[in-house]
Amino acid sequence: MSSNDQGNLICHQTHATLEQFWKAIDIWNKCPHVVNRRLCGVICLFVGKILNSEVDHNVIISKIRDTSIPTATSLEDDHILKILKEAEIQAEKDCNVSEAGAYIYFKKLLPRNYDKFEPCLELVIVDKLKNVALFTGLQGHSEQPNLTPNFPYTFCYLEEKSEIVLAVKNENSACISNVNWIKSQLFPKIIKWAETADIEGESNKLVTSSLNLVNIVKYNELYQHLKKKYGLQMVQIWPENTDPLKFVYEDVAIATYLLLLWEEERLQRGTPDVYQTFVDLGCGNGLLVHILNSEGHQGVGLDVRKRKIWDLYPSHTKLQVQSIVPSAECLFPEADWLIGNHSDELTPWIPIIAARSSYSCRFFLLPCCCYELNGQKYQRANSSHSQYMDYLDYIHKLCKVCGFKTKLDRLRIPSTKRVCLVGCARNYPEENAVNVDRDVKILIDSKTSKHLAVISREQTGCCLEMKGSVEEKWVQGIKIRGQGEKVRNCTQLHRELVEEILKMVAEQLLNKQELTLLSSNEGEVRLWNAGGRLSLEELASLIPREKLKKLKNECGGLQTLLKNNGHVFCVKCGYVQLKVPSVEALIQKKKPVSLQKSDCQRSVRSAPRKQKPCWFQFNHPDGCPLSDDDCSYRHTTL
Structure with a gap:
């Protein structure tokens, strides 16, 4: 990064336009949790247009700090307008921030960990007349660590010089770590977002808002609860070869999302005590099913292969070995929801199975690998999009043909593919079901009849059985995946x-x-x-x-x-x-067994030596740097 650093003023020469600069500021203003890992999210309490915009921004902050600001949980519009009036700031509530002018935001920042941090207020001034955005925390004198810097820092765009400028106003040496964080972590992000922003559309699609369909406060509280209740124990006993830190906490996050989504649905339907039923198609390790069952939802997980961890779940966790064949034989009219969590070849079939199971059946779909209805890999149709984004668009259109009102949301899981599709209702009256099903059949035929072929299990993990009528088997009996795992x-x-x-x-x-x-x-x-x-x-x-x-x-x-x-x-x-083999590495290997770090290491070091040939001795032009006696591998031919 080419920059001119003068104390607490940093100037960066950029090719980003003013419009791109504001897109970057908008990301930081709306989604600070993508950089500040102490946050789980933000709630905007108030947006107002400053009428006397000639007032210096630092004067505004100083006057607001001098007023009596209550806790972040009790602020309402009238109270905020009163605070602004006491600070001699003329403002009116205005959410249309796209026009030129100066705007003031009051935001509630939500901590990721309530044991260490408390919610706090943040004040933001976005002045599109001066091309300046100012941020500062309003945390008072709390003894707990700050969620966000409690001093003003400003981002400015200089059009005549094509520069983005960071200015930090802080005279407290105790906050030096926050200053360094702004300089080394936040400012580079602002520059990156500005220079990669899509000037013709929305801001960078890789940085979009998440958890739009659930309450962010409830999500964070429930996630922390389920993480302690299920996550820690599962990580300790995880018997699979996969990384437990990824797969366990990913399923905990998905379970949290579904539980809140379903809770909100029950409240809207006026049935708060009638818990939804579900079927998880391609449930894998079954942890998602286990959590949902344990939290009161009746449902079952189906997969073509049993996992080791299945034996560790209690009896109320319902998991079954079963192949899913897209046909009239694999419908689930009793289920309220179908779940497809990284369901691979089954992914495009889940909206169809849900549509044909019953009019009231809904679905939750989290696509990962891109597959077509015929079991083959999906071929990107729009080269201007990534393979993943193009596939999401394809599945979204398929859901529409199936008659669903489908919402897209971004989950907070340790995966790059975290956009889910939620088919929460139908877009047609039930009496039109026959016409919609006819459209679904046309879609299936168009995607499979011309391309249907026997694909070996070694190539894709699929097996296409050429038997049965189209009416019963939909596509002549496609069977998703064999029981063996390659x-x-x-x-x-x-x-x-x-x-x-x-x-x-x-x-x-x-x-x-x-x-x-x-x-x-x-x-x-x-x-x-x-x-x-x-x-x-x-x-x-x-x-x-x-x-x-x-x-x-x-x-x-x-x-x-x-x-x-x-x-x-x-x-x-x-x-x-x-x-490079070294004597230091050799000394480490020769430590007594009692000093080794793990049982795995003990078994390796207690195994007979000199069985494998030394790669360096036989392949490196200079041979092995260690002597035959020192090297752990064989230097001579057998």
Whole structure:
């Protein structure tokens, strides 16, 4: 970042326009939680237009601080207007902030962790006449840590110089950490958002508001509760090979969202005590089903394969091994909701199954991998969108054909694919169901009849059975996924292919020669080529396409293969270099078993040594930097 740093004033030369600058400010104003990890969200209490805009912004802040500001939970419009009047600020409530003028915001900031922080007020002044946006916390003298900086900081756009300027007004040395955070974390984000903003549409689509269909305060409280109730225990006992920190807390977040969504639905329908029923199609590890069952919702999870963790759930958690065949045999007229959570090949079928199950059936769908109705990979139709965004648009249109009023929302889960579709109601009266179903049949035929083919289980995990009538089986009996799970971690590749790719990568690293001076125990000194450092992207471009394709089919590609060979390569932050054997590493390996870190490490170190050949000894032009006695691997041929 090219910048001119003068104490608490930083100027950044930019190619962003004024319009893009305001889009960036709008993101920070509406979604501060995307940068400030102490926050779970924000509630805008008041937006008003400042009529006497000639008043200095710092004077406005000073006068507001001098008034009696109550707690953030009790502020209402009339009270805020009274505060502004006492501060001699002429303002009127106005939510149309798109016009030129100066506007003042009062916002309630919500903490992610209520044990450490309290909600607080934030004051924001957006002056589109002076191209200035000012932010400051109004936290008073709370003894708890601040949720947001409690001093003014300003972002300004200088049109004549094409600069974005950050100015921080803080004379309290105790707040130096907040000042550094604004400079090192927040300001670069503002610049990035401004320079990547879509000037023809909305702001960067990757940074949009989330949890629009549920109450953010209730969500945070319930998520923290469920996290303690289920998350901590599940992480400790997790028997699957997947990362529990990702999968457990992701399902806790999805469960939180559904529980609140369904609670709001019950209140709107006037049936607060009648809990919704559900079927989770492709339930996987079943944790989402377990939480929903435990919180009072009757439902069942279906999947083609049982997971290890199923045996650890209590009896009230209902999970079944069952193949889902899109047909009249797989309808769920008794279920209020169908759930598709990363349901892969089944994803486009869930709105159809819901539409044909009953008029009252709704669905929640969280797409991940992109599949068509015929079980093949979805082919992007709009090159101006990413594959994922284009697929979401496709599924959204499919839901409309199925007769659903479908809302899109963004979840807060540890995944890049976190946009869900909620089919909460129908867009047609029940007497028109026959006509809608006819449209659904036309859609199915158009997407499957011309492209239907037998696809091997090895290629996609699907099996298409060519039997049954179209009326009963919809697409001649498509069966989503077999019960076997293919190993896809680059461990099943042919050994010759693996060795060939490893040598190609090593050769490229060694070409960037970096000599290291080595000395042996006998005092011998020699030079050894430790090689350079290359990005995964650079290395991938040097490997033939057909070989990369074989790696992709084994899930993970080049990075996975190199990490599987961690005794040769070090892969970190997208870069690769040789992992040079060293005496220090040897000393660590030779520590007593009681000092090792884990049972896994103990088993590795207690295993017989010298069984595997030393890769460096047989493949590196300078051989292994360690002696035969010191190296953990075999230096001689058998």
